[in-house]
Structure formats: structure tokens, C-alpha cells
Amino acid sequence: MGHGGGGTLSAELVEHLFAPAFGNDTLAELGDSARLPASGERLAFSTDSFVVRPLFFPGGSIGDLAVNGTVNDLAMSGARPAYLSCGFILEEGVPLDVVAAVARAFGEAARRAGVTVVTGDTKVVEAGHGDGVFINTSGIGYVPDGVDIRPQRAAPDDVVLVSGAIGVHGVAIMSVREGLEFGVAIESDTAPLGGLVAELLAVCPDVHVLRDPTRGGLATTLNEIAGASGVGVALVENDLPVPDTVANACAFLGLDPLYVANEGKLVAFVPPDRADACLAALRAHPLGREAVAIGRCVPDHPGMVVSATGLGGTRVVDTPLGEQLPRIC
Structure with a gap:
């Protein structure tokens, strides 16, 4: 608990554990706030908290998840991610080698x-009042001129693209x-999606909507x-890119892949006359090789998501009342 008291142990934790891990000249000042260079571009600012269990999982950990989740939120506004804050909430008794x-x-x-990483904070809570390590991050990015990406811009005939297989993170x-x-x-x-978004905007600056379908999966995002x-x-x-491994796991667990979380995929709503170019740009990037078109916007049933089934019918893809998988990010 002494490591959260603000004294010598707190200073040692920052100076000998966190600062070497994140080290850079701006963070080395260790002030209460970071002074960042000004820019004539518009700023994007986002914050998120990460409480995933277990802390380490196949393909990643809460550490890289916290970074990627926030930089991807910035990228979904078309921003170029630049700076992060980092807040660690540690449970009393968690081994320091795990924190490291x-x-x-x-x-x-x-x-x-x-x-x-330009600023941060550390708190310690009593044993039994946390789950090892929680992380809060905030991010700042720069939005290029002429980019206007927001959910309100989805329009009839827009083509809906997804950058790859869905449901992988939640099942993992x-x-x-x-x-x-x-x-x-x-x-x-x-994975961080900033580079993938930059490639997409290079061929179509007028992308209407970008989102990363994390909690609640693709279905919640589309709704x-x-x-x-x-x-x-x-x-x-x-046309939905559901890998066989995910489909089989979801069938075993009684889950719908459309509602399972992703952490390295994006959904794009693009004008129909630019859809082919956008799809080609996504597929040219390592993180978008499996990109596909999965549907389009229509004037019918406003505010509703429907799916044509393989049997020739149509089903409503609704927003779930709660999460299928707790604590996945």
C-alpha cells in the first residue's frame, strides 16, 4: 500500500519502473501535467479504462490492449494519434514483476x-478491492483538414466494410x-489501427464513418x-468474416459472433463510388488483408440493422441488453 501513498515508494515506482518503460524527454520532467507542442491542426482527445481479466492472454496483455484501445479510438475520428496518458490502479499484493x-x-x-506517453498516475487499493491491475488511458491526436468522420454522416447507399475477421478477441x-x-x-x-486508417484516408478523404467494434461487437457498433x-x-x-475457429467456439459457448468483442478491427462506411478503392486500400495493409464488404445503408427501417440469412430470410440484429462476455477490455 505504501507504493500508493505518494512518498518515497511511490517515487521509486515511477522513477525505476514506469519511467524506464515509457521513457522520453517530455515524461522525464515528471510534472503534474505535460506541456505539448502546439499545432494548427484540430485535436482529437479520448479516454478509456481497461479492466480485462486475465492480465495476460493469447496475443496480448492488458498493457498493449490499453494502448491500442485508446489510439484506435483516436484513429476512428481520422486523427493521427500522438500522445497518451497512463493511470495504473494496482491492487495491494500484486507482484511488482507482474506490474513491470x-x-x-x-x-x-x-x-x-x-x-x-507524456503523463501518468498511480494509485493502490486494498486487497480485495481491485483485480491486480486496472489501467486508464487518455489520448490526443491531430485531425487532418477536410476530414469529417462521425456516425451521423452514414447515408443511404453507403457501403459497409470491415477490415477482417470478427469475434477473435472476445473468444481468445x-x-x-x-x-x-x-x-x-x-x-x-x-493492434493499433492508425496506419490502416491513414492508408484508407489517402484514397478516400471523405470516409463517412469509422468505428472499432469493441465491447458489444459488430452488432452493437452498427446499431x-x-x-x-x-x-x-x-x-x-x-459475407460476414467469421473464422471457423470463432464460429465453432461461439457455437460451443452459445454466443453470437456479431456480439463478440474485437480489438484490432475497424468498420468503415464509405460512399458507394469509392468502395472498391477503399477496399483495395484496406487489403493492401497488413492489418486489412482480409477486409470485405458486408452490407450497405438503406433508407428502409431507419435506425435498425437487419441481416439476410443464408436460408433466404431476414433477421433483426438488435442491440443486446448486456454484454455476452464480461471484462474483455
Whole structure:
């Protein structure tokens, strides 16, 4: 508990554990706030908290998840992620080597994403009042001129693209949490999407909507966009990129892949005359090689998402009342 008291132990934790993991000149000042260079571009600012269990899972950890989740939120506004804050909430008794491993993963992920950790905070709570490590992050990015990406811009005839396989992260978390084996390793798809978005905007600056379908999965994301824009969304079920491993795991667990979380995928609503170019740009990037078109916006059933089934029928894809998988990010 002394490490959260603000005294010598707190200072040692910052100076000898966190600062080396995140080290840069701005953070080295260790002030109460960071002074950042000004820019004539518009700023995007986002914050998120991460409480995933277990702390380490196939394909990642809470450390890189915290970085990727926030930089992706910035990228979904078209911003170029630049700076992060980092708040660690530690439970009394968590081994410092575990905290160090999470911090190293966080720092490495930040460097891969091209962002700088410029300020942070640490708190310690009593044993039994946390779950090892919780992380809060905030991010700042720069939005290029002429980019206007928001859910209200979805319009009839927009083509809906997804950058790759869905449901992977949630199934990876559930498999390790519950000790389940499906005959093949399922690893989280957590990844920073800033570069993928930059490639997309290079061929189509007028992308209407971008979202990363995290909690609640693709279904929840599409419903939020449909509700904000007042358009209907019509999907083709056979076009949804659900890997066999995810489909089999979901069938075993009684889950719908459309509602399972992702951490390294994006959904894009693009004008129909630019859809082919956008799809090609996504597929040219390593994180978008499996990108596909999954449907389009329609004037019918405004605010509702429907899917054409493989049997020739149509089903409503509604927003779930609660999450299928707790604590996946």
C-alpha cells in the first residue's frame, strides 16, 4: 500500500519502473501535467479504462490492449494519434514483476503505435478491492483538414466494410479465462489501427464513418451508427468474416459472433463510388488483408440493422441488453 501513498515508494515506482518503460524527454520532467507542442491542426482527445481479466492472454496483455484501445479510438475520428496518458490502479499484493511486465508491454505497444506517453498516475487499493491491475488511458491526436468522420454522416447507399475477421478477441479472452481448448490456438487481434486508417484516408478523404467494434461487437457498433444517422443497415450474413475457429467456439459457448468483442478491427462506411478503392486500400495493409464488404445503408427501417440469412430470410440484429462476455477490455 505504501507504493500508493505518494512518498518515497511511490517515487521509486515511477522513477525505476514506469519511467524506464515509457521513457522520453517530455515524461522525464515528471510534472503534474505535460506541456505539448502546439499545432494548427484540430485535436482529437479520448479516454478509456481497461479492466480485462486475465492480465495476460493469447496475443496480448492488458498493457498493449490499453494502448491500442485508446489510439484506435483516436484513429476512428481520422486523427493521427500522438500522445497518451497512463493511470495504473494496482491492487495491494500484486507482484511488482507482474506490474513491470504490464508496463513494458504498454511501453512497447506505445512505441509500435508511434505515440508518446507524456503523463501518468498511480494509485493502490486494498486487497480485495481491485483485480491486480486496472489501467486508464487518455489520448490526443491531430485531425487532418477536410476530414469529417462521425456516425451521423452514414447515408443511404453507403457501403459497409470491415477490415477482417470478427469475434477473435472476445473468444481468445474467454478461452483462457475458462480454460477452454478448441483444438487450435485463438489469439487476440489487438493492434493499433492508425496506419490502416491513414492508408484508407489517402484514397478516400471523405470516409463517412469509422468505428472499432469493441465491447458489444459488430452488432452493437452498427446499431449505434444506424441510430445516430437515422439510416437502416442491411447486412449479408454469408459475407460476414467469421473464422471457423470463432464460429465453432461461439457455437460451443452459445454466443453470437456479431456480439463478440474485437480489438484490432475497424468498420468503415464509405460512399458507394469509392468502395472498391477503399477496399483495395484496406487489403493492401497488413492489418486489412482480409477486409470485405458486408452490407450497405438503406433508407428502409431507419435506425435498425437487419441481416439476410443464408436460408433466404431476414433477421433483426438488435442491440443486446448486456454484454455476452464480461471484462474483455
